Structures are given as structure tokens and as C-alpha cells.
Amino acid sequence: MARPLIADIDLDALRHNYRLACSLAPDSRAVAVLKADAYGHGAVACARALEGLAPAFAVACIEEAVTLREAGISTPIVLLEGIFEAAELDRVEALGLWMAVHSDWQVEALLARRPASPIPTWLKVDSGMHRLGFAPERAEAVWQRLAAAPGHACDLHLMTHFATADLAATGYFAGQMTRLAALAERLGAPLCLANSPATLARPEAHGAWNRPGVMLYGSDPLEQSNAASRRLAPVMTLRSAIIAVRELPAGEPVGYGGRWVTPRPSRIGVVACGYGDGYDRHAVDGTPVLVAGKRTAVAGKVSMDMMTVDITDIPEADIGSEVVLWGRAAGGEVLGVDEVARHCDTISYTLLTGVLPRVPRRYHGESGTDPN
Numbered sequence: 001m002a003r004p005l006i007a008d009i010d011l012d013a014l015r016h017n018y019r020l021a022c023s024l025a026p027d028s029r030a031v032a033v034l035k036a037d038a039y040g041h042g043a044v045a046c047a048r049a050l051e052g053l054a055p056a057f058a059v060a061c062i063e064e065a066v067t068l069r070e071a072g073i074s075t076p077i078v079l080l081e082g083i084f085e086a087a088e089l090d091r092v093e094a095l096g097l098w099m100a101v102h103s104d105w106q107v108e109a110l111l112a113r114r115p116a117s118p119i120p121t122w123l124k125v126d127s128g129m130h131r132l133g134f135a136p137e138r139a140e141a142v143w144q145r146l147a148a149a150p151g152h153a154c155d156l157h158l159m160t161h162f163a164t165a166d167l168a169a170t171g172y173f174a175g176q177m178t179r180l181a182a183l184a185e186r187l188g189a190p191l192c193l194a195n196s197p198a199t200l201a202r203p204e205a206h207g208a209w210n211r212p213g214v215m216l217y218g219s220d221p222l223e224q225s226n227a228a229s230r231r232l233a234p235v236m237t238l239r240s241a242i243i244a245v246r247e248l249p250a251g252e253p254v255g256y257g258g259r260w261v262t263p264r265p266s267r268i269g270v271v272a273c274g275y276g277d278g279y280d281r282h283a284v285d286g287t288p289v290l291v292a293g294k295r296t297a298v299a300g301k302v303s304m305d306m307m308t309v310d311i312t313d314i315p316e317a318d319i320g321s322e323v324v325l326w327g328r329a330a331g332g333e334v335l336g337v338d339e340v341a342r343h344c345d346t347i348s349y350t351l352l353t354g355v356l357p358r359v360p361r362r363y364h365g366e367s368g369t370d371p372n
């Protein structure tokens, strides 16, 4: 038997989540964010599954766009951080990309060039995230310069990113919205603002375009889930099996450092999955897993290739039993990646993007095609 660990990717669930994003914002178009290899799900497979549904894709850099173009993806692709050096404009043109501009040097590079056709450009405004973008009071002048150069830039949009759209407290988000809305009104500019939490919970942020990312993969980014976020379906199931069983008396330490000690006579399942696969070593005792479709928990420190789980109360569990680290079990039971992340003191984004290449991806879904 081959090592049983696999990441099953449900492309129907991806399309379901994308359609949900669209249905929540019927007057917007949704650019599907496929950066970081589609949050660890495989950008080419996800792009193929969304082609014809999503009018545009978003990535972080040219290299990610090249991967998609080389796979034959012709849908428009926007570079969320724009170019990293002026020379990249050659490839922006050759690949027909759209780009964000967040810095003076990028604007100068764009205006210094004579593209064969103008480049669709999203002007990034720092409305409060304080990461990338022009301060609102400067953005107006930059916008006017770009608008006055239609041979260089076209289809101008204002873009911003929210720092707190996921939080229940709305004060900081509202401040970002107010700054952006005032600027947009002065310029009559179309907007691209909403990430997943804003798509799910902040209709006032829905613009000409929204930029849902993590919700497409079935993770709920909201601090307080809502009716919409509860309709998300998990796309990745990280699935393995029990490869050995230990029967131990009470009082026996399990794994490195003996962090977990059997509180009673216990059955321990050894699972083929570890931090060498991307499973988070910070998972505490009690982190949920599904064994044979039933909830139980991590018991002992995660090691590189294996981890141990308590199967005392699942007598039918044995060597070969299915273990779901997150996602959907064969019987339909779901363990959300967000819940696992909370036990690892992290967020779903790091777990999903952290699944390492040695874990084979297996694609499912009607029109999904395996890129390999």
C-alpha cells in the first residue's frame, strides 16, 4: 500500500463557493484569487475549473501568471502587487495581464512605456491597512495622471484592502470605507475592495469587482460566521489512514517529550501525516480529527511524518481506518479547516498554503481536470 496521505480537491465545491460569492454581490464581478498556488489547492486545476465562470483571476506575481498562461489559461489575470521591477512590463504586455499600481516608481515605469495596447490598471489606495498603496490625499493626483494617459493605462479602478473586514467590530472597517468612498465619489471611480470577509458580510464594500480568496476554498474568514459563510463547502480534504495501533495502560506518555499522558487505558492510532507534510506542529492535544468519520483528537506532539490520535472511544478504528485532518470524510462528516487552525493558534490560510509538495493532490469534480 502506498503512503495513504493525500489532499483531495473537490472542484465542484470550488465552483459552488465561487457562485456563492457571485450571488452575494449580484452587481459585482468576482475576480477569483488564485495566488499561492490557489491557496495550496493547485492554481492550474482551480483556474481550469473556474474558466468560463470567473471573468478574471488574481495572482501575486508574474511567475504565478506565467504558470497559468503556460497551462493555456486565457482568462484575464491581475497582478495584485503589480510589477516588482520595470522590466516586468514586457511580460505584462506579452501575457496580456492587468496590474495594480501601488507606488510612484510603478506609475513612472508605466508612463515611460508605449504599450501596444494600454494596460488595465487598478490604483491601490492605502485607506488604513498601511501595507501597500497611495495615501488617499495623494491618490487623486496619481489617478488624474493615469487618466490623462489613455495610451498607457486603461480601465482604471480604485482598489483597497481591508485590515479588519473579518472582525465583528466594524469601526475600523467603516473608517476605511469612508475614506475610500469619499475619494471614489470625487473621481467617479469604479471600485475593487472586497476580500472574502467583505464579500460575505459587508455589502457596502461590494464594488465593480470583488476579490474573494479564501472563501473560494471553503474557509470561513468571519470572526462570527453568518448565514452566507455557513453555506461554504470545503474544497480540500487532507486525508490519511491509521498505520499502527498502540494499546497502553493509564499513565503512559505518548510521542516526543511525552506531552500527552494516557489518562486511562487507551488505544492510540498512529496516522501517516506530520509537519513534514505541512500539518502544523503547533497542534495542541485536543485538536480535532475525524477517524472513521468520528471526531476525536490529537494526542501527543506532531512529528515529521506521523502523528498520534486517541481512538479509545472508536473501537472500530484500526489499521487502515480513514483519518481526515480537515475536510469531508467518506461518510460526509465535515471537519472545518478553521476549527483545526484555531487549535494551532493560526488561520486556515497557513494550513492550506502549508500543505507541502510531497502530499499528492487528487482532483475531483465534473469538469475538473488533473493538471498532472
Ligand SMILES: Cc1ncc(COP(=O)(O)O)c(C=O)c1O
Residues within 6 Å of the ligand: 033, 080, 161, 194, 195, 196, 197, 211, 212, 213, 214, 215, 221
Ligand atoms: C490584495 C488582496 N486582495 C484579496 C485577497 C483575498 O483575501 P481573502 O483570501 O481574505 O479573500 C488578498 C489576500 O491576501 C489580497 O492580498
